[in-house]
Amino acid sequence: MRKGIVLAIGGLALLAGCGNRQDKASNVPVTPKWKGAPYHIAFDTQAAKPSPVGVTIPDIKYTANPDALERRATLVVRFDASSVTKNGPAMNQMVMAPVDISGAEGALPADYMAAAEKELSKFLGAYCVKGKIKISVLIAKSSLTNQAGDAELDEKRLSDWLPIEVVFKNPHPGC
Numbered sequence: 001m002r003k004g005i006v007l008a009i010g011g012l013a014l015l016a017g018c019g020n021r022q023d024k025a026s027n028v029p030v031t032p033k034w035k036g037a038p039y040h041i042a043f044d045t046q047a048a049k050p051s052p053v054g055v056t057i058p059d060i061k062y063t064a065n066p067d068a069l070e071r072r073a074t075l076v077v078r079f080d081a082s083s084v085t086k087n088g089p090a091m092n093q094m095v096m097a098p099v100d101i102s103g104a105e106g107a108l109p110a111d112y113m114a115a116a117e118k119e120l121s122k123f124l125g126a127y128c129v130k131g132k133i134k135i136s137v138l139i140a141k142s143s144l145t146n147q148a149g150d151a152e153l154d155e156k157r158l159s160d161w162l163p164i165e166v167v168f169k170n171p172h173p174g175c
Contacts, residue, residue: 038068039139039159044107053114054121055168060137061107062159072098072142073158075108075116079124080134094123098142108139125170133168136161 044059060075075096096119099112124133140148141156148156 034065034067037157037159038065038070039063039073041137041139041159041162043162043164051114051117052171053118054171055117055124055133055166057113057117057120057135057137057166058164059107059110059113060139060162062101062105062139064104066104069104070101070141070158073101073139074098074142074144075112076138076140076144076148076153077116077120078136078161079120079129081127093148094119095140095144095146095148101139121168121171124168125172128170129168130170131167132165134163134165136163138162 040063042061044061057077064070077094077096079092081092094116096112096116099109101108120135138153138157138161139159140153141158144156145152
């Protein structure tokens with residue numbers, strides 16, 4: 001009987017002490033699969049000659065972190081106000097309406113980009129901007145307000161700012 005008790009205690013000690021090595025946490029640091037903002041954006045090509053509306057923004061492609069996919073996003077466009085000749089701008093930022101996006105890879109819709117070009121052209125034309133202009137774009141959560149400040153942009157941005165230089169030719173010169 002003593003042998004049975006000793007064997008049982010020894011077996012329990014063996015099971016408790018050895019355990020499964022996979023159950024214990026590894027001391028090797030795990031590098032994250034995705035680095036940076038939830039979405040990475042890139043221009044499809046360099047900006048072409050200005051469209052009939054006055055400015056062409058290249059198509060914007062995105063790649064998303066599969067663990068942080070969004071269904072809708074908003075395009076934000078900022079322009080360099082140093083080229084403004086008419087009474088400095090009250091704003092140098094344009095927030096577009098939200099658009100549906102899907103999947104881990106894709107591009108913003110062509111009609112959405114055409115609307116962004118049209119609105120940017122109106123914006124730049126109102127300030128008598130001419131020639132080459134530096135713009136930066138990012139995508140943000142669809143809940144972003146139209147008058148978003150830097151704090152709200154930082155909180156709701158989905159991508160980093162992506163700069164590019166485009167040419168603006170005012171289709172209605174009056175400056």
